[in-house]
Amino acid sequence: MRSKSGFAPYLALIAAVFQVVLSQGAQRGQTWREPLDPFAYGLLLVGPLMIALHRKFPITTSVVTLLATYVYVWGGYPYGGVFISPIVMLVLLVLRRHRLTAWILAGATLVTFIVYPWATTQPERGLFHDLAVSSFILLTMVAAELVRIARERRAQQQRAAEEETRRQASEERLTMAQELHDVLAHNISLIHVQASTALHLIDDNPEQARTALAAIKTASKEVLGEMRSVLNVLREGAPRSPTAGLDRLDELIERSGLEVTLKRVGSRPLPPSVERAAYRIVQESLTNAARHAPGAAVTVRLEYGEREFAVRVTDTGATTPAVLSESGSGNGIPGMRERAAALGGTLVAGPSGAGFQVEARLPLPEETS
Structure with missing residues (x-):
């Protein structure tokens, strides 16, 4: 523009x-x-x-x-x-x-x-003058229409190519999710069977029970490795719940166990992609607050503008020791930033006073009457 x-x-x-x-x-x-x-x-x-x-x-x-x-x-x-x-x-x-x-x-x-x-x-x-003027103006308008058609066709082809790219990426993520499901189902079933065997034999045959426990250890290590590998690729790209949106925000806040104040400024319909991205950004921000700033008061502010939708999550800082501060993969903020960038928006995260703030701005299409 x-x-x-x-x-x-x-x-x-x-x-x-x-x-x-x-x-x-x-x-x-x-x-x-x-x-x-x-x-x-x-x-x-x-x-x-x-x-x-x-x-x-x-x-x-x-x-x-x-x-x-x-x-x-x-x-x-x-x-x-x-x-x-x-x-x-x-x-x-x-x-x-x-x-x-x-x-x-x-x-x-x-x-x-x-x-x-x-x-x-x-x-x-004279007639020649009139025909010349008519032909020149008509030629100008026809040329303009041809250029318009060519531009619209090129834009349509570009949109189709982008849609195809998104479709392929979605299919790849679904394939990975299916693979993860299969790995989890297999290994958890194996763990369940081996655990049942160990419980059954632990008194009468400790050696066999020890073998079953070793199998549990191996299976659990394998499933953790598989989960880490697949989730690192997904990086929050494929939502766990395709229907996650801001209508479920109250439920998310209630489950967070934090003191959260929700503020909405304005109101307008949002595209599903923006809804999902905003929900996941709030979700990850609340998770980070619970992990790194236990006891903090959190404010979630949603601003519905004409051209963009702003999400701001701010906490006041920890009031008790953050015992889980070292846990996690460290992919939370990069994942949120990638979500915003995928929609053409921006995300800024950093200290705010004694606490921490995450602010995302996601572009919106113009409202149609």
């Missing part, structure tokens, strides 16, 4: 230079027309100025540009460079989804340029 809007001043400058230079050249070849004067130069600069403002006021700037062009033409000034800005405006209107307005303005321009030579008895009036 920033790069596109930043190009407008350069486009406006290029249009201004070409309009002025080409009009000065046209003046030498069209000696029967009025010479360029300050008023004419002012009209030549209206279009480039409107190009610079077009993204913010597309229809208004287009109408002003065309009106300035009409006044210039009806003033009898030389043809030529003055038509650059109207062409740019009509093309931009088509590309920026104002197609109906573009075609209406193109029709108004066609009528104006055909009526003008007949109303002012200009020497170029």
Whole structure:
């Protein structure tokens, strides 16, 4: 967005230079027309100025540009460079989804340029002039439509490629989850059987019981290794509960065992992906608070903005020794940051006073009425 809007001043400058230079050249070849004067130069600069403002006021700037062009033409000034800005405006209107307005303005321009030579008895009036003007305007609009179609097709192909990439990633995660399920089911079943055997034989046959306990030790070590390997790959990428959302936040807070204050600022529907990411960020933040800051008061603040959704989890710091502070994989904050980045957002985590704060900002699509 920033790069596109930043190009407008350069486009406006290029249009201004070409309009002025080409009009000065046209003046030498069209000696029967009025010479360029300050008023004419002012009209030549209206279009480039409107190009610079077009993204913010597309229809208004287009109408002003065309009106300035009409006044210039009806003033009898030389043809030529003055038509650059109207062409740019009509093309931009088509590309920026104002197609109906573009075609209406193109029709108004066609009528104006055909009526003008007949109303002012200009020497170029006639069928050839009318056909030339009609063909040029029609060609401009058709070219703009073709560019629009090509851009939309390219964007659609890009979306399809991204969707395919996401689908493949989801399938890979589901495969890993299935693999993890199989490993857990197998090894836990084995542990259960061996434990039952050990309990049954521990009094009458201690040696066999010892063998069963050794098998339990081996199986438990294997399952822990498998879990660690798969979970390190998943890194919270595949939600354990696909339906996890902010509607379950109260339940999550209740299970956390912490003193949590939930604040909501505003309200609006959220995309499911944003809901899941926000829920997991709050979940991981509360887990970290319970592990590293037992006894702390925690505040969860949700801000529903027009363009972004902000999640802020702040704790006041530990009031009792953090006996579990060394446990965990250390992947909590990177995992949260990856969730935010996957949606085009940001996540910042760090000390806040005596406590700790996690703040995520997730972009939202514009609301549709």
